[in-house]
Amino acid sequence: MATAFPPGLTHEIAAARLAAEGANELGTDQRRTLLAIAGEVMREPMFMLLLGAGAIYLAMGDAHEAVILLGFVLIIMAVTVLQERRTENALEALRDLSSPRALVIRDGVPTRIAGRDVVRDDILVLVEGDRVPADGSVLQAHELAADESMLTGESVAVEKFPEHSAVFAGTLIVRGQGLIRVTATGSKTELGGIGRSLRQIDIEASPLRDEIGLLTRRLALFSIGLCILLALLYLSLRGGWLDGLLAGITLAMGILPQEFPVIMIVFLALGARRIAEQRVLTRRLNAIETLGETTVLCVDKTGTLTQNRMTVTALSVSGRLLETTDIARSGLPEAYHELLEYAVLASEIDPHDPMELAFHRFAREFLANTEHLHPDWSLAREYEISPELLAMSHLWRNDSGKHDVVATKGAPEAIADLCHLSEAERQRVQQDAQLMADRGLRVLGIAKARHSIHKDWPDIQHDFDFEFVGLAGLADPLRPEVADAVAECRRAGIRVVMITGDHPRTARAIATHAGIDGRNLLTGDELAGMDTATLARRIASVNVFARVSPQQKLAIVEALKANREVVAMTGDGVNDAPALKAAHIGIAMGKRGTDVAREAASLVLLEDDFSAIVAAIRLGRRIFANLRLAVLYTLAVHIPIIGLSILPLLFGLPLVLAPIHIAFLELIIDPACSIVFEAEKGDARLMERPPRTQAEHLVSPRHLVVSLAQGAWVTLGIVAFYMWSLRSGMLAEEARALAFIVMITANAALIFSIRPRQQKRQQIFASPSAVALWVLAGTFAGLAVITGIPAIAAAFAFRPPALLHWLLACGIGIGIVFLLEAIKLVLGKLRRPA
Numbered sequence: 001m002a003t004a005f006p007p008g009l010t011h012e013i014a015a016a017r018l019a020a021e022g023a024n025e026l027g028t029d030q031r032r033t034l035l036a037i038a039g040e041v042m043r044e045p046m047f048m049l050l051l052g053a054g055a056i057y058l059a060m061g062d063a064h065e066a067v068i069l070l071g072f073v074l075i076i077m078a079v080t081v082l083q084e085r086r087t088e089n090a091l092e093a094l095r096d097l098s099s100p101r102a103l104v105i106r107d108g109v110p111t112r113i114a115g116r117d118v119v120r121d122d123i124l125v126l127v128e129g130d131r132v133p134a135d136g137s138v139l140q141a142h143e144l145a146a147d148e149s150m151l152t153g154e155s156v157a158v159e160k161f162p163e164h165s166a167v168f169a170g171t172l173i174v175r176g177q178g179l180i181r182v183t184a185t186g187s188k189t190e191l192g193g194i195g196r197s198l199r200q201i202d203i204e205a206s207p208l209r210d211e212i213g214l215l216t217r218r219l220a221l222f223s224i225g226l227c228i229l230l231a232l233l234y235l236s237l238r239g240g241w242l243d244g245l246l247a248g249i250t251l252a253m254g255i256l257p258q259e260f261p262v263i264m265i266v267f268l269a270l271g272a273r274r275i276a277e278q279r280v281l282t283r284r285l286n287a288i289e290t291l292g293e294t295t296v297l298c299v300d301k302t303g304t305l306t307q308n309r310m311t312v313t314a315l316s317v318s319g320r321l322l323e324t325t326d327i328a329r330s331g332l333p334e335a336y337h338e339l340l341e342y343a344v345l346a347s348e349i350d351p352h353d354p355m356e357l358a359f360h361r362f363a364r365e366f367l368a369n370t371e372h373l374h375p376d377w378s379l380a381r382e383y384e385i386s387p388e389l390l391a392m393s394h395l396w397r398n399d400s401g402k403h404d405v406v407a408t409k410g411a412p413e414a415i416a417d418l419c420h421l422s423e424a425e426r427q428r429v430q431q432d433a434q435l436m437a438d439r440g441l442r443v444l445g446i447a448k449a450r451h452s453i454h455k456d457w458p459d460i461q462h463d464f465d466f467e468f469v470g471l472a473g474l475a476d477p478l479r480p481e482v483a484d485a486v487a488e489c490r491r492a493g494i495r496v497v498m499i500t501g502d503h504p505r506t507a508r509a510i511a512t513h514a515g516i517d518g519r520n521l522l523t524g525d526e527l528a529g530m531d532t533a534t535l536a537r538r539i540a541s542v543n544v545f546a547r548v549s550p551q552q553k554l555a556i557v558e559a560l561k562a563n564r565e566v567v568a569m570t571g572d573g574v575n576d577a578p579a580l581k582a583a584h585i586g587i588a589m590g591k592r593g594t595d596v597a598r599e600a601a602s603l604v605l606l607e608d609d610f611s612a613i614v615a616a617i618r619l620g621r622r623i624f625a626n627l628r629l630a631v632l633y634t635l636a637v638h639i640p641i642i643g644l645s646i647l648p649l650l651f652g653l654p655l656v657l658a659p660i661h662i663a664f665l666e667l668i669i670d671p672a673c674s675i676v677f678e679a680e681k682g683d684a685r686l687m688e689r690p691p692r693t694q695a696e697h698l699v700s701p702r703h704l705v706v707s708l709a710q711g712a713w714v715t716l717g718i719v720a721f722y723m724w725s726l727r728s729g730m731l732a733e734e735a736r737a738l739a740f741i742v743m744i745t746a747n748a749a750l751i752f753s754i755r756p757r758q759q760k761r762q763q764i765f766a767s768p769s770a771v772a773l774w775v776l777a778g779t780f781a782g783l784a785v786i787t788g789i790p791a792i793a794a795a796f797a798f799r800p801p802a803l804l805h806w807l808l809a810c811g812i813g814i815g816i817v818f819l820l821e822a823i824k825l826v827l828g829k830l831r832r833p834a
């Protein structure tokens, strides 16, 4: 491919065209309209129940109550629509961030823009791994081939040539590189023609979702049964079928479990946002729940564990080793000039590869003003590196008029091969290379050849007559935070497995440095000879894989999965995509990663940094733990609603709860309270225990029992206090208000009882989060309004209680929960004597 770009569009023209012709998007906006959301809200059970209750009030001639309920209907609609909108916006933002980007030439400069901003006549640069953002005709191509299966169903890659070929939006560049002039964008593309969308980040089925679904369905059945029972009970004890129906509807509003799916989605969406703060994008929400189950983390060495910043550290020619730190002042000895000369010749002219950058930098420093730099030579032919032969060659046309110069660099064993070294020479090269590799250096062999200009260029590198020049060792330091992150993984029961294309000795040295046990190591060659069963057996004790090709990552994932591990795997290239897809959590490198890798992955790292993965795992564990707390909390606070609906009826007391109370509880108090758990920092020991197993439920029977017991205890307290108030001669309205106050304060106090114990039990009421404080303040303000302001209290069938009683009720609400904690503490002590 030529290095000179055509100028492309100017920014002005591009902007004007974008405005005139519209964004390069298919017309399928996945966002629902407000109306659509409102429509869905109206089909929700809560909404129907409120309407039903309103209708009954009307039928009973109670227009006042009906109007108030209607007000609540409006409130929920507004709140739900807002909430859904926010969740959708959060997801949409993630979709945008991970959707394809395009490299276009604007004003002569290659510029990276969002795929949606591509316009007609833009010049696009496409390379292997890119998702084509728009239809176009090929201007230049270098071994360009595209996978067009998503348009044609045909999975064989289609080769593309200049002048004759077209490429299509949505297809994948699987090989080579090319320059494209855009001919159609958005819905005018072939893909747009068949009306398909590329952005398919959606909420998929998952074990967590299944469990929540099951829980919701079971509770729904239970609730409906209970409500019918209550209505019948009312009918038989007190008579009046409208009142009975109302009592049933009230209970149904209180205990129908519509909150659980909402809580889950909110937690996952907010969780994705928290994870994004660690510079990790979530492409599949399911990854968030799986993160906490991860047992094996497979990472690339270069760039993930290391900084991918290379420096030439050691050189070796004819067995004599030179440390570059020693030469700073004295300059580079003549004997090493040729080595560096060929290292540079074997690199790109304008390199991006960190190794090649290092050679260029080093040569600029030490070869300036020598005859070893050849800016006037022209690069005539390149031979690319392949998994079969880890070496790459450049053939240079020079002014000798007789022969071209060929320079090659690659893995030492590959270079030894190309040079047809004798066994003894090969041994020596190998030894020299090992010496450097044991220090964690990446070692490259360098060789040279001449090729007569009168002969054709050979097709493969083996057909040159290479002569061995020497070895270069490059240091690529570990990222500073890696050792700590690896140690954190070990404490958290997560195995870190390093996978690299590098030399086994280099791999082992770097692994040891990072704190990964590299004693047992497998190479790609050994791997190739194993069946899955053997590999699965070996892999249980192997943490380092060296000289592995990207294709072999898939075998590694499969073997780990066969051992029932939950695998997270990083990758960036086209060839990594199958492994990323097969892993439970595929993690693409945002900076180096190709579109293909991103699309196959469920997480994308914006900074290609190992510790971000570990941070995401920690968050994954925390999100799951917090979701569990929120669900348990929600379960617990529903028990008093059941108790307060049934017990007064049985004891022949005035009823406490009417639809309006439930609306207040269910719409305002409980959701706010459960969201408090989202912000919990989590147990400090979160990363000090083994991962959750796949079999572990969000809510185990034990959890269920504890949470129901807590609810029952609180119910007991409220009912007892209610009975006492009535006995002591208060009006039903006042007693009802007091019971409601106890209930709400107890609910608020339960937050603290259910919060994780990062501290000692005595401190449970200490250090709440900011969200918790806001929610508490809001709750008590709301409570004060509905029980204190006579006009509003009347709507709730309350009579404002005396301040002393008010405080007493609050104290009792908190007291019962406190007492519960004390009992738990004593029981804990009894079970585990100190």
Ligand SMILES: Nc1ncnc2c1ncn2[C@@H]1O[C@H](COP(=O)(O)OP(=O)(O)OP(=O)(O)O)[C@@H](O)[C@H]1O
Pocket (backbone or CB within 6 Å): 300, 301, 302, 303, 353, 355, 385, 390, 391, 392, 409, 410, 411, 412, 442, 443, 444, 499, 500, 501, 502, 503, 548
């Ligand atoms: N540009 C290059 N020139 C010469 N040899 C190279 C080049 N790139 C890689 N190699 C050789 O191929 C080997 C494997 O490289 P590969 O790219 O598979 O590893 P990597 O992906 O950089 O490392 P890792 O797998 O740790 O991320 C290297 O150890 C090196 O010997």
Ligand SMILES: [Cu+]
Pocket (backbone or CB within 6 Å): 334, 337, 338, 370, 371, 372
């Ligand atoms: Cu020289």
